[in-house]
Each structure stands twice: as structure tokens, then as C-alpha cells.
Amino acid sequence: MNKLYDIIPNPKITCKYIDEYGKQKRLSKPDYRVLMSNPDIANNITGISNDDSNNMNSVVLKYRELAKKYRMRLHYDEPEDLNLDRNNIGKTQIRKDLAYNRVKNVVRQELSDLGYSEYEIADILISYLYGSNNKNKDLLWICYGNILYENLKKNKKSYIREVQCIDCGKWFEVRLIDTKVCRCQECQKEYRRKCDRERKRMSKFHSALI
Ligand SMILES: [Zn+2]
Structure with a gap:
């Protein structure tokens, strides 16, 4: 088990980016609603945003139960029927994928049996888990990661527009x-360099006049 920690890279994620003026900026806290297909779901379905287990939505309740049940399996257990070399990274990945797939199929089926569509289930769980800053999101991503990614791509489009660079003609995306x-x-940097040069030239020209 300890070997896994050596194998799995754990890079430090920096939440900074360079803006169009070359300045370093900190990323703002991501809005989890971009992962949802209907961000208003908590207004339409009850029992999502409270922690009282008597009034909790059935999907939330079931998820909590299943997450508890499978946490051990996802992180520590491996299928025993595969007699694979523990030191082999590729095979370890196969093991993990198999375990994930089994859990994923069971959980998706159990949650679908509650009568909601998969999009609704994903929305309910995002709203509950991110809204309450609940840490146990692994199972959500394993089971509904494809839906979350699909929603993200769709929502991202409405935040982004395409612009054609007036200097080089390249198309690029901006918020x-x-x-x-x-x-x-690139052209913005070049443009600023040109402006700086021009400004310096002009100030020299002015001081020569005085
Ligand atoms: Zn350009």
C-alpha cells in the first residue's frame, strides 16, 4: 500500500495565472454551479440543502450511505481474483479501474432506482456536496464525472466568447x-512593447525641445 504513495504523483497545484497584461493573479474560488445542468435544482426539489437526516432528499441519503459503504473499497481494497504484480504501475491502474467500475455501476443503479434522471441526481449531489463543503466528493466524480464534465463544457460556452486578434488574425477565447x-x-505583449518604446521616444523628443 505504501508503494502507491510513491507511484502516484501529488503535484502542488498553484491557483495563480498570468493575465493579458503579464501580471500574476490569484484564481477566484470556482463556482460549483458551472458543473450543474440546472443550478436552481435546490429550489425545486426539497431536502437537498439541510443536514437534518429526517428531511433529507432520498438521493442525498442514499449517497451518504453508499459513500460510507464503498469508501474502504475505493481506497484500500483491490479485487482479489486478479493475481497481479503489486509493483507494476499499469496493472495497479487496471485493478483500480475494475474496482471503480464495479462501484460505479452499483451506485448509479441504486440512485437511479429512486426515480430521478441521472442529470437530476448529479445536480442534487453537487448542490448538496459543494453547498455544504462536504469533503466526500470522490464517489460523485467516479459515478457522474462524465455528466459533470459535459455540463462544464456546456456552461463554459456561455461565459466565453471568441475574438479575432486585430493584429495577427488568430481566433482566441476571452471571458x-x-x-x-x-x-x-502575444500581440498584446508586442503592442505594449511598441507603446513603451513610442512613449520613451516621445518623452526624449519633448525634453530635447525644452
Ligand atoms: Zn495576435
């Missing part, structure tokens, strides 16, 4: 709120 952006990053 809707960045209404003034008209050059790609």
Missing part, C-alpha cells in the same frame, strides 16, 4: 466580461 480585449496574448 464575456473582458469586453476590451482585441489582441491575442
